[in-house]
Amino acid sequence: MDNDQRPAQSALSGATKTLLGRKSDWIPGFAPFPGGRNLLGPLLIIATFALSALPFLGMLDQPGDDALGLLVGTESILAMSWTFVLAIRTRWSEWLFGGLDRVYVAHRWLGVVAVVLMWWHIQSSNQVTGVPGANPAAAEFGTTLAGIAEPTLYLLVLVSVLRWLPWRLWRLTHKLLIIPFGFAAYHMVTAEKPFGNFSAWGLWFGLVIAAGILGYLIRVVGRDAIWRGSPYRIAELIPHPGAVEILLTPQGRPLSWKPGQFAFLKLQVPGLSEPHPFSIATDPQRPGLRFMVRRLGDWTDQLEDAVAVGDRAFVEGPYGQLRIFPAGSPRRTVWIAGGVGITPFLAALQQLPGTSGQEPPILIHAVRNEDSAHARSEVEAAAAQGRIELHYFDSDAGRPLTEQSLLQELGPSGLRGAHVVLCGPVKMTRWLRRLARRQGAKHVESEIFDLRGGIAPDLSRVIGPQLNRMPLARLLSEARIWLRSGRGPN
Template sequence: MKIFEHWFHGLENVYIYHKNLAILSLVLVIIHGQIQGQVPHWDKVEKTSFSEFAKELGSLGQYGFIALILIALFAKFLKYEHWRIFHRLLLIPYTFGIYHAYFSSRYDLLQPTPLGIFTAITATIGFMSALYMLTMYQDMFFKYQGNITGIKKLGSNVIELELTLDRKLPYRHGQYIFIKILQDGLEKAPHPFSISGGDGNKIFVTIKALGDFTKNVYDSVQLNTPVTLDGPYGHLNFENGAQQQVWIAGGIGITPFLSYLQSQPVDRDIELFYTYHGQDNAIYKEFLQEYADTNQQFKVNFIDTTQKDRLSFENFSVSAQTSIFMCGPEKMLKHFDKQLKSCNKDISVDFEAFKFK
């Protein structure tokens, strides 16, 4: 939901809070199971068939949560479509837990007490959210439809797709979208990609073959394949930045910056640092160099880590009015963010990290 992206300053941060709340919830469930027998006079609570059954379901729910989360820890070894199945199975132990709460509690949660109202609200939100994800999300949010009308391979592992949509997608340069490519043999689950250009009716996305899905797209995607889109997302906003800007891109992280450069002449002073590992990963290098040669306000620095030392921003000072935008791998961006802020205390640094875990 767009409002959460705004509140947490980026969809990747929503995922981080989601994960941390899930970890906290599991810890509390385990603690609850361990200390329940230590509650004074617990054995004097009236036992019924409902309460005994609810107690058993509570134990099953706890074991179910633990088992599914242990499986999730191995997500990097699973195909995304398989991981999604395990993630959705969490609804089963959640249902067991709700039944357990209502029918084994020493408090009557069906009464309109503060605790009863709180439990009813959270349980309702939980069930509605789960059912929404299972039944309605794919239809309600993927409302932009179109076809792949252009395919260009930019190297041994990078491909650019031109998407022609049935209606205009309003987006801001630097944002990304979730795409479902509806071609037999390709995973139907949505995947996020930065918009690298376009006018809204036509959208360009540049994809690097890093995993099973993106490798399959690179090898076998076909013209006229139907697509559906959800978005746009992303909080990078070059237009609202200062007149003086520094851009930092790592590998495929160059794509959100391309959207801005290809749409209009630069009207502010921008210096781009583009780091990559080997020439095969230096996509759009010729375009960037030509752009710098013809625009005095734009400067580009190419850092090939197979030929030079890794990019560093130690003792890199800029004026307090400078806006810094970064996109690339999360570990790299957090390292640069720390370096930049160590010698520029009041500087504005915005970045989009490639991580949704």
């Protein structure tokens, strides 16, 4: 082999490995199956799909007609509309689904359903003897737009599912989904179908389309640009090994939250203005906010250099249904945190009584090494005061968290009958949830802190720095902040 070819082939091989990642990167994640009240959200969605099928049922057996093709086409529009409505991040959607993580799971799967149903619709003849939606010219134009909507939807959903794009580019492409939705909706309104546009069913589907457009406008224009959240300023940034601690002071009415909840942080800093969710690590009785931000990508890597004390920020929230404390009568409580997953439990420490004869919560903190044991002095002080029973697991010290080591630490009763709260890496949370169920835990609380979801490796640290070096990217970021804040670029 020519020596000049070896570096090129080596670079190509390295790029391929980076692009493909590990096998585990291609395994989609699933939130725990909802139960009880949390089934209301999925059942509501199913009910709207069933209702929307009714006007087509009478035509399914008509010879020469393809009402089924029209049915799946309209259901595709319904699925897209639901994705926009769920993206608003409302309190009622959290209540119906049992947490924002499950709301976003439904959001993502509805996107997949929309793609499948649109493909099905395109493969069908869609010929029915019904009511024209508009004049032939408008109907033909609608058919043309539908032909554009199909590949656009496929591409944007594919980009959304694959995690190759950094968060900021992913958010931009996600916002473009309104285009295939609008084109498909126009096609539906102008096409021939079993009902008129001003009939009861026509008004129902008009409401479906309007709900999708309104949901998009509330999220993208309202919540992301106008009503961005509670105003704060950066009070302090404290670097830690593998993480950065951010302290904020309110610039108006402070946020109200409960231990275990999280919020979206929107820094008004060029290049870092996109929102990111973090658990709140502050005692709810205090007005300020504290976030422990793990270094995971180019956004978190830039924090120390790009953010300064006094910079503006907005905080949207709070969100989350994580029950740190058991409901009802006192029950044995076990908190298990992995790395920076300690943050929701920090917010609860000051609400615990000191030594009082009552069994304190057991806090299990699994870390990679001693340096990654965030807020260690704070946690150990709470243990010394009798607020918690503390157990550390340190992988580098030869004491990793495993099923055997955990059960040995907890004693004969293990997790039986306990109220178990989990927070940490997704893989750790999943196997601990299964273990807790096998052990007979009374309740198991966790939230899948991965609102983006998808498959493939996250290439933020590879692509992000290249984007930051582009003058146009920085100019657009500064212009966006300028327009929102009313002041010129730095």
